[in-house]
Structure formats: C-alpha cells, structure tokens
Amino acid sequence: MKILGAILILIATSGLGFFGGMQLSRRVRELESLRNDFVFLEMEINYNATPLPQIFKKLKSINAQDSNSLWDKLLVVLNDGEGISTEEAWRRALEIFCQKSSLTKDDILILKDFGLGLGSTSRQEQLKKFKLIQELLQIRQQDALTKKQKNQRMWRSMGLLGGLALIILLC
Amino acid sequence: MECSSKTNILTSFNKIHISAHSQLNSILPFFPLQLKELLKSFPTEELVELEEIRLRVDKPLVCQIGGKTFWITNSGELAKPFTGEPFFINAELLQKVVALISDGSFYAIETELSQGYLTLPGGHRVGFTGEAVIANGNLKTLKNLNGLNFRIAREIVGAADYLIPSLIDCRQERVLHTLIISPPGAGKTTLLRDLIRQFSDGIPGLLSGVNIGLVDERSELAGSYRGVPQNDLGYQTDVLDGCPKALGMIILLRSMSPKIIAVDELGKADDVKAILEIINAGVTILATVHGYDFYELKERPVMGDLLRSKVFERYVILSRRSGPGTIEAILDGEGFQKSPKNLWKR
Numbered sequence: 001m002k003i004l005g006a007i008l009i010l011i012a013t014s015g016l017g018f019f020g021g022m023q024l025s026r027r028v029r030e031l032e033s034l035r036n037d038f039v040f041l042e043m044e045i046n047y048n049a050t051p052l053p054q055i056f057k058k059l060k061s062i063n064a065q066d067s068n069s070l071w072d073k074l075l076v077v078l079n080d081g082e083g084i085s086t087e088e089a090w091r092r093a094l095e096i097f098c099q100k101s102s103l104t105k106d107d108i109l110i111l112k113d114f115g116l117g118l119g120s121t122s123r124q125e126q127l128k129k130f131k132l133i134q135e136l137l138q139i140r141q142q143d144a145l146t147k148k149q150k151n152q153r154m155w156r157s158m159g160l161l162g163g164l165a166l167i168i169l170l171c
Numbered sequence: 172m173e174c175s176s177k178t179n180i181l182t183s184f185n186k187i188h189i190s191a192h193s194q195l196n197s198i199l200p201f202f203p204l205q206l207k208e209l210l211k212s213f214p215t216e217e218l219v220e221l222e223e224i225r226l227r228v229d230k231p232l233v234c235q236i237g238g239k240t241f242w243i244t245n246s247g248e249l250a251k252p253f254t255g256e257p258f259f260i261n262a263e264l265l266q267k268v269v270a271l272i273s274d275g276s277f278y279a280i281e282t283e284l285s286q287g288y289l290t291l292p293g294g295h296r297v298g299f300t301g302e303a304v305i306a307n308g309n310l311k312t313l314k315n316l317n318g319l320n321f322r323i324a325r326e327i328v329g330a331a332d333y334l335i336p337s338l339i340d341c342r343q344e345r346v347l348h349t350l351i352i353s354p355p356g357a358g359k360t361t362l363l364r365d366l367i368r369q370f371s372d373g374i375p376g377l378l379s380g381v382n383i384g385l386v387d388e389r390s391e392l393a394g395s396y397r398g399v400p401q402n403d404l405g406y407q408t409d410v411l412d413g414c415p416k417a418l419g420m421i422i423l424l425r426s427m428s429p430k431i432i433a434v435d436e437l438g439k440a441d442d443v444k445a446i447l448e449i450i451n452a453g454v455t456i457l458a459t460v461h462g463y464d465f466y467e468l469k470e471r472p473v474m475g476d477l478l479r480s481k482v483f484e485r486y487v488i489l490s491r492r493s494g495p496g497t498i499e500a501i502l503d504g505e506g507f508q509k510s511p512k513n514l515w516k517r
Contacts, residue, residue, distance in 0.1 A: 045278060050279065085275065119273075
C-alpha cells in the first residue's frame, strides 16, 4: 500500500514538474506563432488592404491545429456581438484566449495594448502598430527562450526530487 | 421647348413590385443597433421612395423621401425639419457606422475615401465628408469623418419600357446613339441601367441582345462591390468598374468588341474625344449628362461642341417635375421633338 502511495506521489509531483517545464516551451511556441501571424497580418494590410475579419479567417485556417486559436475566438466574438468594434472584440477574445494560454501577464499586456485603435486608423498607423508588436513579441520570445533553457530542466528535476523528498518525509 | 410628353417613369413603376423592405434590410447591417431600430420603424409606403439617409455629427438624423427632407425623431417617426424632437447623431455613433461600413478596418476603405464614396453590397452608396488629407495636390484620404450620406440604390426593372421604341432603328435593327439629359436625382442612372439591361438581353420582336461595354467610373450603374456588379445589367454586359470614362471607353472598344458602349455623366473634353472615336468605329453610344434641356446644354463649352457635331440621334430630357423620372421630351438628332408612338410605327 505504501509503495502504491509513493508511486502515486512520485507520478503527481513529476507530472507537476513536467507541466511547469512544458508551460515554458508552450510560451515560446505561442509567442513565435503569434509573431508569425502578425507578420502575415502586416503583409495582408500592406499589400492587399484586406479587412481584418477576412485576415482573421485566413489565420484561423492557417492555425487550424491550434485548439486555443486567438483568431478563432476573435471571429466568434465579432460574429456574436452585433456592431461590436474590432478593438472591443480584440479585448474580449484576448480574455478568453489567456485562460488557456501559457503566456505571462506581461505578454498579455502587450497584446492588450496592441488592440487599442485596432482597425480604426489609417494604413500607415496600423502598419506602425504591427511593426511595434512584432518587435515587442521578439523581445518576449527571447526572454521566454532564455527562461525555458534556464528553468525547464530545473522544473522537471524539482518535480521528481520534490516527490522523492515528500515520500521520504512521509515514510 | 415644348413639354408635351410628360410621363412619369416612377408612377408606372408602381405597377412593378418593389421590395422596399429588402432594400432597407440590405443596408441595415451597416447601422448600429440604436439606428437600426429607428430605421426599422419606417412605414413601408415611405420606404418605397426612400432616397437618402444622412448622418452629420451633432446634427439631426435626416432622410430624403420622394425628394422631400425629413427629420427622424427619437421615436422613429418622420417629421418636417424643425418640428418634433429629432434624433441627433454624435461623433461616437458616426464612428460606429464607419466601423461597420469598413468591416472594422478603416485602412481598407482609404482608396474609397480618396474618391469620397464607397459602394456597399446591393449597390447602395455611402458618401463621406471629413478632414481632407492632401498629397501632391490630390485628395489622399479623409480623416475625422463628420458626415455620411447613404444613397439607396433603386434598380427598377422596366423603367425604360416606355422609351425603348423611340431609341431603336427598326429597319437596321440597331440602337440609336442616345444622350439622356437630366438634372441630378431625376432618374437618369436608373433609366440608363434599365436600357443597358434590355439592350443586352434583347427585346422580343425589336432587337436581338447585343454585347454592351459599360464604363462605370463611379460604380453607380452596376453598383459593383469588390468588382462584382450587384445590379442586373443583362447577360451580355461587360463592366469596367472605377475606370475614368474616356480611358475606359477606348479600352472597351479595343478589347471587348461591344456593339454599344454606355457611360454615365459625360462632361470632360476627353470624354467627347473618346465618343467621337467610338462613333467612328461604328459602335453605338448610350450616355447621360447633367443638364436641364437641349438648348442649355448646347451653350456649354464642351458638351455644346458635341451636340453641334450631331453625333447623337436621340436626346431624352428628364426632370423631377412630376417626381423623379419625368420624361420632358424625346428629341431627334436635330433637337426636334419626336413622338414615341410615331417612332414605334416607323
């Protein structure tokens, strides 16, 4: 019985450790994916002046594998809210998105700020916004990568070692 | 000018079923909820003649029905100006409408803003006013918009029925070079649209359908939305949308081998040159021009030259005397009045 309990504790703590490490990897991937999406958005606006909902649809199909796609959520919010502004839709979609996202509060804050005035200014102004968000996301991505390299192994080891320590203490 | 042939096209249109509600329904998605509710309360009989809805910042919501201006009250009723409690438009509400028109993407309508108008699905048009941004002497775009004018597109199938016999040479089975002279809002575009549709599809016993090239510089005739005509212009009509008339006429002449070339609102010297080239190529011209009568037009610098060269074989004079679409006269190439009935029997 004791052995079974010890195994369960070990599985649980190791799982927590792996989950913590995985969050770091996911954050890097999410930031990279978002940055690529913003490059796509910038190109569509710059060369085709495509309206935002149409670009969101394209991004939704590009990110079809993503179960927590920000663009999918945006489209849902835009379709549900009658006459809702893109800025408001962005804010609401972001709230839903961050519930299942691995992004940090600071990452989300950058995205929130980006939504201010989204779609409501001239092409030049919009393009400036896209340049800025891409640069900011690159900085965040670099930060996420450093944290991942530094802390991922630590999280995994901590999970395993923490579990072992708990078992020893309980025994 | 003698004004004997006074027929109101729009009166005869009453026989034609016009789905007024479907016209309004197609523009309702471009209004925020608050305005939508007001517009929905319009009585059907008023909707049939609804021409414009005007939104100006800090001014009453105004609509034009059958040539008359009304204020829309807070309760959604129509009132004569300076009576009742009008619904006022504020900057925030106007911005919401702009966001809905532009699909939440203001940058996407910059080209349209530089032209001053935008065509919506259904062929309706929105005119803009605001702060002009000038670059190299041209209007680059508008910012801080302060006024919108929704012009309701009204496609009236059968509008040209009365005129058709006067505009066809039955012996040669060809359409005569025709110029429609009309003041603004008297139905010239509606009339030209139906003429194009009928000549394109053909008229049983009178004319086989012909290829028509349409230069729709201001997207008014075809009501093109993202390049696709929203109005029925017949199955043999090629539309060059948003192209300057003179350039477009020559392009169509060279590329699409039309039998008829149609243009709306002639006026520039280049247009006249292009028309002469078209006529020399044996293609029929179907055009409209802003004006009040044949003789007034004949005195104008550019159009006067065209009229004196006697290239047109028919002139149709429209007015709003008995409402939009009043035919004041049908003239031959010399400027003499013709009776449609006689022409029919010729």
